[in-house]
Amino acid sequence: MEAFLDYAWLVPVLPLLSAALIARFGKLLPGGGSEIGIAAVGASLVISLGIAWHTFMQGSPEPFERSLEWSPLGGGFIFELGMLVDGLTAMMFVLVGVVSLMVHIYSREYMHGEERFTYFYAMLSLFTFSMLLLVIANNTLQAVIGWELVGLCSYLLIGFYWEEKSNQDAANKAFLTTKFGDVGLIVGVIVLSAGMFELTDTPFNIGQTIDAAVGGQLSETTIVLGMLLIFLGCVSKSGQMPLHVWLPDAMAGPTPVSALIHAATMVTAGIFLLARLFPVVAQSATVMAVIAVVGVITLFFGGLLALVQDDIKKVLAYSTVSQLGYMMAAIGVGGYTAAIFHLFTHGFFKALLFLGSGSLIHAVHSNNMSDMGGMRKAMPWTYVTFVIGSLALAGFPLTAGFFSKDEILIAGEIWAGYGFATGNLVYYVGLAAAFVTTFYMARAVFLIFFGENRSHHAPHESGAQMVAPLVVLAVLSIASGYLFSPFSGDERNFEQWTATPVIEEGVFPFVDAGTALGTGTVASAPVVLAAAGDGSILHGPPKWHPDLLAIVLVLFGAAVALAWRLYGRQFPRPDPTSQMGVFTRVLDNKYGFDEAGYRFVVVPVRDHLSRWATWSSNVVIDGMVAGTGRSVRSLAEATYRVVDQKVIDGSVNGAAFSAAWWSERLKRMQTGDVQRYLGALVAGVIVLVLAIVAASGN
């Protein structure tokens, strides 16, 4: 198993190769290139599983780091292209590999007959490669490269149906919104490296940055400024408010792409990067508070938006925004394990839900839940798996979502125990949002699968290639939770797997361990705090919290009952969620973010900045270029006229003319009169003799 680590670089390289091969040879193959993609991602997944097994059995080993060093700038600065393999990397490998493989298999049927089928598969593989490049990065510059490639691939895939203007707009919106945050990311990475230049030749190395931050070698300003800027990048990429606006519009892409974006390869990037740099984040209470507040706002208000959506994919999109808010909030309250555990489980059940919705859309040719209904009988496999995914998303006990989401709430509780208000915020708002989540997922399930069929098609179950991924993901949506549950061991569990030695020994420097105990508000908190009262980041495998379990169950039951009452028997017209007055209007307007963004960003940029830019480009820059051209041209013409025509040609012609002129005159000496020649000869001799006499006389 050790040997797998040496080949970890193959994990991202195989999808890259596959993308190139599909792009070149895909059209020649019977499967349109899909078989290359499936084989490459499958092989990549096998290696990932080997690495995962190895790291899991070791339990927080030293990270395995290898890199190619390149020194283009000199001056002691070395740019690395490397890999950093530890539990976190292995976890992401497995998540990306599984989801990507499922999406590859699923798309064979879903995208069957598409005009750009081969292009689609090449892009899927490239997308997978980009994310894996980011995941495996051992330095922040490489991570930025992967990050930007992810943005590019998402742009290309969201705009896959580019024949429609709205899809192009969605792709542009996604690209520009995430680009806005990327600027912050790049500046943040540079700020963070600024302090490292004095310490090492490889200032962008993640491991060294973490060591320097934990060792107090980086100044407070560097950490706060750098991490907040990087967090800005994560806000845009991971769909946190207010930069979440691109995520629902990204539904314009094909449904398998939505699954990939929402589960594995795009929105998880921000959470992953913060998790990777978590020991740096943990150095500053300010940064953590900002992250927690943004996360809490997102998890609550993002979830509310899902209530009024009719498009099933938009419901899932807003639920992703909300779940990402949970993860972000967990990072903000010190729940490193909780955040990435939720990332892990959420990846499986969100991919399942998206693929399930794709199966439904495939059957009824509409995204709208008002066009579905009664699908339970026609599509049993989709029904069962979709319900499992919904239960996991809602956090029903004993599903993966239950363990991971409750881990986040517990993390908030522990944080509150340390005396931070954000901890209580995460706990209570998280519980409230869980109610909202359960309600809108129950609404979706009832609208889609119960009542009478409102579609204009006779729905049918999808084929094996679409159902098999659903089943695999449904199993994982339950099973993955048991990696870190009261049933998992003390040594071999998700926390130990994804912890590095730095995190294992790490404590929050701003937490006063001795005085913070016992201020938790839930009865179970002291039990938790007993294990974690020293301010350390890890706190062991979870235990049962009957009180929390009871609250969750009550909320779940209440939400499902409410949804059943409103939607259970038939589709109510008008929809009750559209009958809430001001509240509905606010949600329908998406809190005015799109409107405000349009009015205060798009319009000024389009009508003023871009005009000005066009003017400066057309008049100033083009003028400079054209002016340079014109002056060079007139200079050349002057040179031609004066130097070439007058001087060079003049001298050549002049030489010829003067030769002709002189020869015209000198030829007259050639008279043919021998006597004249002889006379000249004699005269010459006389002159010579006289000259010699005169010369010798002196």
Place this chain on the structure above:
Amino acid sequence: MNPVGPLLLAALLFCIGVYGIIARRNAVLVLISVEMMLNAVNINLVTFQNLLYPDDPLVSGQMFALFIIAVAAAEVGVGLAIVFNLFRNRASIDVDDVDLMRW
């Protein structure tokens, strides 16, 4: 023996010959002028033989003079032949008319 008389005679003959060649238009007279110059040289040769090497048993100066007389005879033969042909072609022996080699 005083060389002044023969040398002056030779110089006079030579100068007359040069003048004749340059100035005369009649080709025959030009040839005669050439003969005069050759004979001026002959006088010089004989004079300097007697002046400088009076005891030379080979009397090379006189011998050279004899050679020159022979060559001059041949030369006059060739020259008169040219003049003869000239006259046959042009009905004139005026050297100014012979300007085929002009520009």
